[in-house]
């Protein structure tokens with residue numbers, strides 16, 4: 130850790146982290162704080178929960194997963210904040226929405242009871258939770274990210290909902306081992322500018338250091354502008370993270386089904 | 394309770410014989426003691442064996458469920474019953490699915506399917522929380538103990554809420570002569586008392602000094618079933634404490650088995666308990682506040698079965714650890730203590746006990762083992778919900794091991810405690826950790842379930858003890 134006062138800082142907003150945190154999503158924030166410190170970047174974290182106002186702006190937004198009950202609690206308020214979040218995303222704010230948070234960052238989510246929850250609309254995706262009896266998508270997952278310099282991402286997925294990309298939707302990654310958005314089309318998550326939605330937890334960022342650096346750079350670009358010297362970081366090794374990544378990737382290759390597209 | 398007198402069917406008897414043969418064969422092959430195999434074989438041949446077992450227990454059946462503490466609490470209830478002169482029938486440690494219960498029956502039954510002295514015996518079974526809803530109507534327990542509900546192995550259970558909902562549905566049809574032993578301090582347990590005709594006996598802690606300085610991360614029941622948010626006068630662990638709902642006003646019920654004063658020490662605890670008006674002092678040989686909860690639950694269950702307070706206190710003071718739960722081994726001049734940790738709440742409590750055990754900041758020597766088998770939870774993300782940061786800034790030497798040693802090492806690194814070594818192999822890691830522990834000092838092994846089995850076997854061999862199935866209690 131560097132002890133010098135960093136001359137650059139990113140503002141991270143965590144959304145509903147006391148409600149939506151079912152799969153160790155806090156690990157993503159822990160990783161951002163530790164890695165940013167290694168790069169000499171300060172992190173100013175603002176936790177925004179139910180009823181709290183959103184700040185003027187954010188460089189990086191995090192939202193985690195929740196059970197149906199928790200998603201119902203935040204859905205209306207999150208949907209009402211949709212216009213602000215969409216404007217932020219359009220202006221290049223980095224975002225990471227995981228699992229239930231990804232579903233609610235889509236257009237809408239129909240839960241297992243049939244109730245339709247409105248989404249924030251950051252991603253052009255819709256999600257339908259099949260009724261009881263349908264298998265959850267559970268297991269190790271390995272996918273190749275459609276993000277420059279990120280390549281392979283690893284994590285664990287555990288979701289009932291099946292997510293489908295709309296005409297304006299682009300996948301975050303292509304599934305190699307595991308199920309992804311719906312188990313049918315091989316897509317995993319969604320990406321819009323610097324905003325990423327995904328089913329991967331694990332926690333995701335600690336053991337995907339390339340993605341972690343990509344998000345930190347995106348947040349710096351948003352804060353200082355792409356050309357600014359303060360928005361640049363030097364490549365740095367991340368030995369613990371790289372070994373954990375390799376171990377998780379080996380487990381996914383050994384234990385999860387190689388993705389085969391469903392022919393309808 | 395009426396003991397079953399009907400003779401077992403031919404099919405059931407054949408199933409018992411084949412199940413027992415399977416257990417013997419497994420042991421001869423040295424395959425992990427075969428604790429579940431006899432039940433698997435016999436249960437598949439005669440699904441009615443579970444009912445046959447339950448109906449024979451003349452003094453009824455006790456079930457113990459919850460995320461953390463099942464094995465220890467079951468062990469303690471059995472110890473109290475023995476001290477009371479009642480021979481319990483219990484399932485092998487941790488084998489808490491239907492096959493584990495049937496295995497206990499297979500091992501104990503006579504050739505004709507009868508259990509010796511059945512009219513005077515009690516069945517004491519730990520039951521997996523996801524399986525209880527199905528087994529409850531078949532076991533018709535006299536006493537059903539509910540310890541706590543934390544996030545655990547979400548890859549297997551799906552969501553925490555669905556486990557609680559399954560219990561709620563099952564208790565609607567509980568018999569009026571069944572006693573539910575409920576943890577008053579865990580709102581998701583205490584709220585099970587609504588909508589049941591069964592009797593309720595609550596236990597809890599009423600000592601504000603035992604509270605946490607700040608809330609832990611691994612807190613699951615933040616919201617009441619009415620949708621309101623819980624507020625806490627005191628939090629003892631996770632979401633367990635003196636709670637009330639800020640919306641509907643429901644609050645933590647009065648605990649009839651209440652710990653008025655709790656003193657924790659590195660080696661054990663001393664607890665003053667109000668028991669339906671009577672006072673007893675429990676001297677517990679196990680460390681940690683979670684051990685206090687297990688002892689209170691066992692006390693409540695024994696009270697519901699009519700065991701006198703003095704017998705309970707005596708039995709708890711003399712009870713040894715359950716399998717792999719704070720068991721100690723002497724190896725190479727070091728004391729090695731084995732601690733099972735398989736979910737965030739459990740790991741948090743272990744770390745709290747470790748810190749309490751080194752009040753002056755003495756060095757803590759750890760072997761931290763993370764496996765990702767089905768019994769451990771294939772999803773290892775839970776390590777990020779545990780507050781490992783609590784150990785940062787202390788003098789901690791940790792060797793990371795297990796199938797997911799690299800994932801664990803990364804977690805410790807991010808918590809500010811860089812591992813001294815990362816060694817997946819159990820034997821090599823044990824050598825490494827022992828070497829880093831000075832002679833005379835204690836090495837604490839924190840391990841998930843299958844890692845605990847592995848390391849315990851290695852330790853038992855080095856300490857000259859037999860494998861666990863050779864001394865398993867019945």
Ligand SMILES: [Zn+2]
Nearest residue numbers: 617619638641
């Ligand atoms: Zn309420």
